[in-house]
Amino acid sequence: MKPLRALCAGELPRLVMFDLDGTLVDSVPDLATAVDRMLVELGREPAGVERVRHWVGNGARVLVRRALAGGLDHSAVGEAETEEALARFLDIYADCHELITLYPGVHELLEALSTAAVELAVVTNKPERFVAPLLEQVGLGGYFRWIIGGDTLPQQKPDPAALLQVMRLAGVSQEQSLFVGDSRSDVLAARAAGVPCVAVSYGYNHGRPVAEEAPQLVVDSLAELL
Ligand SMILES: O=C(O)COP(=O)(O)O
Numbered sequence: 001m002k003p004l005r006a007l008c009a010g011e012l013p014r015l016v017m018f019d020l021d022g023t024l025v026d027s028v029p030d031l032a033t034a035v036d037r038m039l040v041e042l043g044r045e046p047a048g049v050e051r052v053r054h055w056v057g058n059g060a061r062v063l064v065r066r067a068l069a070g071g072l073d074h075s076a077v078g079e080a081e082t083e084e085a086l087a088r089f090l091d092i093y094a095d096c097h098e099l100i101t102l103y104p105g106v107h108e109l110l111e112a113l114s115t116a117a118v119e120l121a122v123v124t125n126k127p128e129r130f131v132a133p134l135l136e137q138v139g140l141g142g143y144f145r146w147i148i149g150g151d152t153l154p155q156q157k158p159d160p161a162a163l164l165q166v167m168r169l170a171g172v173s174q175e176q177s178l179f180v181g182d183s184r185s186d187v188l189a190a191r192a193a194g195v196p197c198v199a200v201s202y203g204y205n206h207g208r209p210v211a212e213e214a215p216q217l218v219v220d221s222l223a224e225l226l
Pocket residue numbers: 019020021022056057058059060063123124125126127
């Protein structure tokens with residue numbers, strides 16, 4: 001795990017925090033199914049998986065607002081409309097987990113880290129209630145000591161609060177920690193928390209290359225960290 005040592009002053013990190021959607025799992029096909037069912041129920045055109053891919057990353061509420069707006073800028077969408085659509089989306093998505101898949105290298109990396117007694121956490125903007133069951137479904141149930149969802153704390157990424165909270169709970173400093181994510185919010189949250197960030201190039205970053213956000217390292221597969 002040389003690349004990880006290089007990021008943490010020659011030592012293995014004691015804590016690795018992972019983003020979920022677009023980093024560990026490809027959840028966009030299911031999210032798109034749920035978004036499209038919601039839109040059709042509301043009498044609108046479905047958005048399709050490619051557009052939904054660009055909208056994921058800032059939690060369910062923003063995803064629904066982007067779907068209602070038909071684009072990334074959701075500033076014109078009203079509150080009442082958001083609440084009604086969000087409730088439908090959450091209900092529909094609760095039964096939409098058929099297409100989720102694990103990215104290559106994920107299982108191998110988590111296995112190697114946990115064998116090396118590195119503490120593991122998930123810090124995602126996905127609503128917390130979905131996270132543990134999905135990890136279980138894809139065979140990652142036993143790995144994570146801490147799970148923080150987008151509604152666990154008052155703040156979500158790019159705010160560093162969740163990362164700071166996990167480091168506090170683990171009793172581990174920034175220098176001994178690492179964050180692995182796929183989007184701008186992940187790189188910004190890690191930077192604000194003072195934690196080095198590895199970004200995966202295959203995830204969702206609103207249609208932009210995540211390398212533009214200047215993480216410490218970009219990899220095309222988590223297997224590169226082994
Ligand atoms: O639910 C989202 O918007 C994305 O969640 P993530 O933080 O795991 O990428």
